[in-house]
Structures are given as structure tokens and as C-alpha cells.
Amino acid sequence: MTTRTLPARAARRGASLLTVACATVLSVTAFAGPAVADDAAPAQVIELADAQLDWGVKESFRRYITGPIAGGSAEPTGGAEATETGFRFGGGSGTYDLANHGVTSAFPGGVHFTGHHGELDLALADLQVVTEGTTGTILADVTVAGATTEDVEFATLDLSGVSPGRGDGGAMVFADIPATLTADGATAFEYHGSAMYPEGTALDPATLTVTPGSSGGTDPGTDPGTDPGTDPGTDPGTAPGTDPGTDPGTDPGTDPGEVSGEVVDGRLDWGVKESFRSYVTGPIAGGEVELSGGASELADGYRFPDASGALDAEAGTLASDFAGGVRFTGHEGALDLRFSELSVEIDGTEGALVADVSSKDRETGEVTEYDDLTLAELDLPADALNPEGDVLTLAGVPATLTADGAEAFGGFYEAGEALDPVNVSLALSDDARLPDGDPGGTGGTGGAEAGGATGGPGPQGGANGGALAATGAGGQQLALLGGAGALALAGAAAVRYSRMRPRPQG
Structure with a gap:
């Protein structure tokens, strides 16, 4: 021994999503306003080009697959690339539909996981990202032991805390979007009939980059950058920054x-x-x-x-x-x-x-x-x-x-x-009363992963054989960006949205 x-040692240690999304949609097209304001106007679709998805699926799963126990590999396919944090699916395309304010993006390529001398065999390909409001979905064609199910809703996305940024060429970058395993995704992760990860497990965060494929973004590109950037930046920055910043800073001290x-x-x-x-x-x-x-x-x-x-x-x-x-x-x-x-x-x-x-x-x-x-x-x-x-x-x-x-x-x-x-x-005293019960915060923040210990085995499937239930992409694919743009242009109080959203164990 x-x-x-x-x-022992002590250790170290924005912008509104809706606002920036409005600016993005407005910069895509100058004719979005009339299309929204005039109910009789024909539907128009704006192309999105050079989309890119950076996602590692689940970092601990990648490490497990390539480690000494599984002794396998995680190989990008079809033009996808390996990165330090996972995989990059580039060359994507998408659309913004003015009729339903929907944004979809699809990516070629995939990733193939194998391990345990081929007993574990899981591939994801033809990924799609669809958003709605502050939520979304990652869909993929899932192949388990040679059997493929198309358009599986593999993960849900939570954009509520994401602050979009600008990339090269006017691209909009949604970085580190929290991703959560769905029930169908959990089925894909089964091994010998038992779930390796239960539904609700945190997957690697995803970063989505989209670029408007059309011009006409001069005037709209200016207004969203001024109005959302000035009013929200002044009022919230002053009021909360003064009163709360003073009172709490005094009493707790x-x-x-x-x-x-x-x-x-x-x-x-x-x-x-x-x-x-x-x-x-x-x-x-x-x-x-x-x-x-x-x-x-x-x-x-x-x-x-x-x-x-x-x-x-x-x-x-x-x-x-x-x-x-x-x-x-x-x-x-x-x-x-x-x-x-x-x-x-x-x-x-x-x-x-x-x-x-x-x-x-x-x-x-x-x-x-x-x-x-x-x-x-x-x-x-x-x-x-x-x-x-x-x-x-x-x-x-x-x-x-x-x-x-x-x-x-x-x-x-x-x-x-x-x-x-x-x-x-x-x-801090003999009379002090500690809070009752379970605080319930152990798995809630800081990148911790949700879910219980192990989910129950499914009737079929998983990474060592069987089939997933086909879910399909569905007909509703409405989006965060489009809906936000409609809000800004029409001045409406409500806008209908419909849908767009991960380390092994050990």
C-alpha cells in the first residue's frame, strides 16, 4: 500500500436571448416585417447557410468507449470531425419560414461508437436541430447493431439561459446549450438490456452556429442593434444595479x-x-x-x-x-x-x-x-x-x-x-434549527447530471442490438429565432411557436 x-488548499474561484434573437431574424431579411404584418402575404422561406453543430454527445461515454474496459472507438463519419470537446458537424443548411416562424437546421455526417469487441454498436447520423421558444430538440438517425431508426428525438435543449453571440460573417452562435437525454435516446444507450443512462441524464452541451443565406440585412441589422441594445441595457442595468446593489450589500455585511x-x-x-x-x-x-x-x-x-x-x-x-x-x-x-x-x-x-x-x-x-x-x-x-x-x-x-x-x-x-x-x-448555536428534509440541490446546477442511478431495462434494443421506436421529426418545427423576430416586427403580445433543442459513466 x-x-x-x-x-489541503483553497481553490480559485446579457444580453437577452429574445432580444438578440430578434436582431438575428431582422438581419436575415428586410422584408420580414411586411410578411408578418400582412396576413394575406404569401409564405416566404429564408435560407440559412453554413450551419454548424458542435456536440460531444456525452463526454464520459466517449471516455468509457475508448478506455480500457470497453476497448472501443468513437469515430466521426460522413465528413464530421473530431474536436477537443467532441465532434463538429459542419456544412449544415436550414430554413426560416415566415409563415410559421420556424427554424430548422440539418447536418451531414455522424459518429460511430463501438466497444466490447463489437457487442456495443451505436451510430448517430444526419443530425437536426429544431427550436421553439426557449426549448428545442436534437434529432438523429440512430443505428443500433446495424438497425437504423430515422429522426429519433435523441435530446432536448434548454435555451433559457443561453446568451447568443456573433460569429464570423454575421453568424449567430448559441454556445453551450444544455442538452438532456430523451426516453428514446436512453433506449439507444442500453447495453445487454439495461439502461446505461436514464431519461433525463445531462448530455454534453451543444453549440449551434447559423448564418443568414440572404442579404437585405442593412436597415434591420441596425435597428435591432440599437433599440434592444439601448433600452434593455439602460433600464435594467440602472434600477437593479442601484437599489438591490446597495441594500443587500449593506445588510448581509x-x-x-x-x-x-x-x-x-x-x-x-x-x-x-x-x-x-x-x-x-x-x-x-x-x-x-x-x-x-x-x-x-x-x-x-x-x-x-x-x-x-x-x-x-x-x-x-x-x-x-x-x-x-x-x-x-x-x-x-x-x-x-x-x-x-x-x-x-x-x-x-x-x-x-x-x-x-x-x-x-x-x-x-x-x-x-x-x-x-x-x-x-x-x-x-x-x-x-x-x-x-x-x-x-x-x-x-x-x-x-x-x-x-x-x-x-x-x-x-x-x-x-x-x-x-x-x-x-x-x-452556529445550540438553539439553531437546520432545514428539514432533503435540499434537493445535489444534482441541479454546475453541470451536474440529472436522473437516478440506473433506469430499468427496455423490452428491446440498445447499443448491443434490437430496435428503437421510430419517433419521426414530426410536422411541427417552429423556432426560437423566428418567433422572436415576429414579436419584434409585429409588436404582438404573443406569438405561436412550435418546435426546434450531454460524460461514460465512470
Whole structure:
């Protein structure tokens, strides 16, 4: 057994979508206004050219496929290209339909995943992106073990928090759109009849780039850049920036100093990483999770109780320790990873999740013990150490794997990987009452992946054979950009939209 000690350390740490989308549609065509205003005008379709989709499907799945367990490959096909973050599907085309304000984009090429000596065989091709309002869909022709189902709704997209930007040649870039696995997508990910990922699992985010294929964007290209950029940029920027910026900045700065002192009780709620939990207990690793020292299981992670430590709200520092531990085993003992003696350390907006870690090398079987290892960096707001009464609550704090943490994980994940967010509740007096129940934030933010441990097996299909239920692209493909443009041009209070939207486990 090898023992290594790594010192604990503290870690580092717009524009309206609707507004910019209006500008995009207006810059596409100068005659959009009359077409919307005049109900009798004939339908017109604006071509979109040079569309591009950057998407990795699921980073942990790619790593699993090409790793030592599956021993397979992830190969781009039909003109698609491999990138550092996944795959690029270029040469796409699309349309904006003024009649129904719909935008669709389609991309040639695909990606072919194989592993386990061919037992796992999954290909995605002819991808499409269709949006509606702040939601959307990624569709693909899915081939499982040689059987193809066309136009499968593979993932849903959430554009509600996306701020579009400008690319080369007037292109509009929607970067890092959150993507979520659909039920049909989960069926494609089955292996030997069991789901590798359940419906609702977070996939890699997608980046969509579209370029207007027609000119006529001189006047419209000016107005949207002025009106949306001036009015929204002035009023919201002034009012919220003045009143809220002053009052909250004063009160929280005063109250915390009154409750600084010893941490008498509390808990840490953390799921480590949802996809890792699913992988360990799933059909491939065939393992289990064991809790110790008073730790308990939550719906989306684990609770580590009996907090102790100290808070200095005036200095902006916190040191808190928690009881209990969690151990993951799988692959008939080849995988063995344990976290215990967890601590949360904060200095201003910099924070760290520290733990004692025991990790078994899957190839050599050697066990390495790490004491006080900085497992994750925590990203905190400026007013994080702001107790209410005698209780300090930190909810949904993003956690990012460190280089030392990646080493302890045995190569499952690289430094910078998003882990499940951290939730902390601390009592600062004997009379303080901690919040009841499960905070429910362990899988909700910071890139953490949604969904339970493992979905139930489907009646057919998956990456090792069978067939998917054909869903089809459907007749409704209305879009975010088109709908937003119609709002701006017609001045309507409501616009009808219809539809456009991911690491393996382990």
C-alpha cells in the first residue's frame, strides 16, 4: 500500500436571448416585417447557410468507449470531425419560414461508437436541430447493431439561459446549450438490456452556429442593434444595479459578523458525480455503494452529518468538517474508491472540498491513500458566508474536479470536470434549527447530471442490438429565432411557436 499526503488548499474561484434573437431574424431579411404584418402575404422561406453543430454527445461515454474496459472507438463519419470537446458537424443548411416562424437546421455526417469487441454498436447520423421558444430538440438517425431508426428525438435543449453571440460573417452562435437525454435516446444507450443512462441524464452541451443565406440585412441589422441594445441595457442595468446593489450589500455585511463562531452541528449533502454512481451500480461495473460513519443516502446523493468547525463571517472564512464516508466498488473488486473525513474550506469566494481518499489502481491493484486531498474547487458568490439567524446555508455550489482529485479518481475524469454541486447547512448555536428534509440541490446546477442511478431495462434494443421506436421529426418545427423576430416586427403580445433543442459513466 502506498500512502501519499497532499496538503489541503483553497481553490480559485446579457444580453437577452429574445432580444438578440430578434436582431438575428431582422438581419436575415428586410422584408420580414411586411410578411408578418400582412396576413394575406404569401409564405416566404429564408435560407440559412453554413450551419454548424458542435456536440460531444456525452463526454464520459466517449471516455468509457475508448478506455480500457470497453476497448472501443468513437469515430466521426460522413465528413464530421473530431474536436477537443467532441465532434463538429459542419456544412449544415436550414430554413426560416415566415409563415410559421420556424427554424430548422440539418447536418451531414455522424459518429460511430463501438466497444466490447463489437457487442456495443451505436451510430448517430444526419443530425437536426429544431427550436421553439426557449426549448428545442436534437434529432438523429440512430443505428443500433446495424438497425437504423430515422429522426429519433435523441435530446432536448434548454435555451433559457443561453446568451447568443456573433460569429464570423454575421453568424449567430448559441454556445453551450444544455442538452438532456430523451426516453428514446436512453433506449439507444442500453447495453445487454439495461439502461446505461436514464431519461433525463445531462448530455454534453451543444453549440449551434447559423448564418443568414440572404442579404437585405442593412436597415434591420441596425435597428435591432440599437433599440434592444439601448433600452434593455439602460433600464435594467440602472434600477437593479442601484437599489438591490446597495441594500443587500449593506445588510448581509452587518448580520454575519454577529453570528461568527463555532459550528456546533450541520451536514454536507453531496452526490460525488451522478454518472459515476450510475456507472458503478449499473450493468457494466456491477458494483455497489457502501456508506459508513453515519453517512446516509439521499435521492440524489449522500448526507455527511455531525459538522464541526468555525465561521468568521467578517473575515469571510469557513472551516467545516463532516463525519461519514462513501465507498464505491465494482468490476469484481478491480474498482475500489473511498471518500471520508470530508471538509469544506472557504476563504472569500474561493473554496475547496477536501477529503481523505483511498483509490485502487484498476490495472496493478495497488491501493493509494491520500490524506487531506483537495478533491474539488468550489465556486462561491461574494456573499456566500451570510447566515440567516444562526444557520448558514450553501445551496447548489458548483464543484470542479482538481488535478489531484482526477488522479485519485484513477483516470475516470480529467481535471476541470464538473462534479455534483455541494449543499451545506451549518448550525452556529445550540438553539439553531437546520432545514428539514432533503435540499434537493445535489444534482441541479454546475453541470451536474440529472436522473437516478440506473433506469430499468427496455423490452428491446440498445447499443448491443434490437430496435428503437421510430419517433419521426414530426410536422411541427417552429423556432426560437423566428418567433422572436415576429414579436419584434409585429409588436404582438404573443406569438405561436412550435418546435426546434450531454460524460461514460465512470
